[in-house]
Amino acid sequence: MKSISIIGSGPSGFYTAYHLLKKSPIPLNITLWEKFPVPFGLSRYGVAPDHPEVKNCEETFTQFANAYTIPSGSNNLMHKFQFIGNVQIDSEKLFKLRSIQDCVILSYGCNNDKKLGIPGENDTLGVVSSRQFVNWYNSYPENACATPEQWKGSDFWKNVKNVAIIGNGNVALDICRVLLTSNIKQYWQNTDINQASTEAIKHVSNVKIIGRRGYEQSKFTNKEFRELWELEKYGIKGNIDSKYLSNVDESKLDRAGTRRLEMVKEYMKPFDQRTKKNYKKFKPPSTFTKFWEFDYMKTPVKINKDARNNRISSITLAINKVNEMNKFVIDNSKPCIDYPIDFLITSLGYKGVNIDELGCQKHLNNIKFAGDHLATNREGQVLSSMDNKPIPGLFASGWIKTGSKGVIVSTMIDSFTVGDEVIKYLQCSATSNQQASIIDLQNTVLDSTNYKPTTWFDWLKLDAYEKKLGNPRRKIINIADMLKIIGK
Secondary structure, eight states: OEEEEEEOOSHHHHHHHHHHHHHOSSOEEEEEEOSSSSOOHHHHHTSOTTOGGGGGHHHHHHHHHHHHBTTTSOTTOSOEEEEEBSOOOOHHHHHHHHHHOSEEEEOOOOOEEOOOOOTTTTTOBTEEEHHHHHHHHTTOOBOTTSOOOGGGSHHHHTTOOEEEEEOOSHHHHHHHHHHHHTTOHHHHTTSOOOHHHHHHTTTOOEEEEEOSSOGGGOOOOHHHHHHHHGGGGGTEEEEEOGGGTTTOOGGGOOHHHHHHHHHHHHHTSOGGGOOOGGGOSSOOOSSOOEEEEEEOSEEEEEEEEOTTTOBEEEEEEEEEEEOTTSOEEEOTTSOOEEEEOSEEEEOSOEEOOOGGGOSSSOOSSOBOBOSSSBOBOTTOEEEBTTTSOEEEEEEEOTHHHHOSOSOHHHHHHHHHHHHHHHHHHHHTOOOOOOOOSHHHHHHHHOOOTTOOOBOHHHHHHHHHHHHHHSSSOOOOOBHHHHHHHTTO
C-alpha cells in the first residue's frame, strides 16, 4: 500500500483523491489535509449561494469519503481515506510529510488577491477585494479573537448606495447580483447565504462594473450575463451604452458571442418591443428601483477618500484606447474622469501563495513559484527553485498549479490528469512509506499539543447541525464554535 497526502480539501483536492481511489491499481492510503475544521474549500465558501447546482460535487465527495474513511469504510476495500481538518500545513510540516509519504499533492487553491497597485487601494475604508466580499456573504470561517472589520458592520452600509466593481468576470457578476437582490427575501430564502450580509447591503441601488478593455473582451459567461438581465422582474434594470457596441464586427463573433450580443440588443429594448419569446419570460414592474451598468475602456488610477472618515468618496479613471499594436492603453490625450462611489470591489482574480513561505522555518522544500501559482512541469510535478527539476514525489493540482482560471469542471479535469500522473509515478516507485492511521500522521507532523484536528466524522456531525438551523443550512462562522459543536 502506498501513502499519499493531499493538501487542501476544496474541489481540486477532493477530485484528485476521488480519481486516485477510483483508478489506482495500487492500494492507496490517502490523507486529505485542510486548514479549516470543515471540508470543501471553494465549493463551500466561493460558489454563489444562488448556484447550488455548482455545489453538487460535494455529494460525490461525501459519498466516496463515507465509503473509504477509516474505520467506517468496508474492510474489503482496496483503498483507505482519511480527512484531517483544522491543521495548517506550512513549510516545516510539508517537509515532514514528504519524509513519511510516498507522494504529496498540493491542492490548496489561491487564497490571496491580485491588486490594482494604485494610490488609496490599501488604506481607504470601503475598498475590498472580491475574495473578501465573497467570503463575507458565504460565511467564511473567522477567528473569535480577530477584530471585526469595520466595512462589514451594518452602520457602515446605511449610506452605501453606489458601488463600483473593477473587473467583469463571473465573480464580478455574482457580486453584482448579490448586491442588488439583497433586499429580496424570496430570492435568498432557500440558500445558505450569510443573512447578516444581505441585511447590511440592502440599501445598495446602483452597481457599475468597470472593465479595462472593450465589450468583446468581457470575461463573463452568457449564463451569468443572462441572470443579470433577468433580474428585471424584480425592478432591477441593466444597461450597456451603445457606443461600446458600435464597433463590434458581428461576422467575426463565435456562437457564444453572437448570442451575447443578441441578448444585449433584446434586453435593451422596451419589454413589449422584444422580438423573441426567450427575452420576454418575466414582465418587469412599471418602475425600476435598482440599476446595474457595464462600463468599458477605463483604467483605475487613483482611489479618493473623505479626509474626515477615511471612507472612499470616488475613483479616478483614465480613458483607454486601442493602439497600433491592437493593445489597450491609456489615452493620454483625454482627461481622467471621477466616479463618485460609496464602496469599491476589485475583482481582478485570486492569487496563490507559496506554501514553502509559510511557518517559522521557510523554504525547507525549495519550491519554485511562478508569480501567482506553483511552478510545475506538464505532469504536474512541482519544480525545485534550486535546479528547476521536478521535486520527487511532490505534485500540484487545481488553481495553485494553473492559476485562478476556469470553473469547477476545469478543475476536475486538471485534477484527474494529475491523478493519472501520480499513479504512473507510484507504479515506478519501489519504496513505500505506508502510514495506516491518523494517529501516526498526527504524531509525526503535529508536534504541538495546541492542535485540535478534526476528522470526517466530526464534519458529518457539524454538517447535520448546520442543516438543522436552516434550509439548506446555516453555516457556523466562528471556528471556536465549530470545535465546540463537534466536541473538541
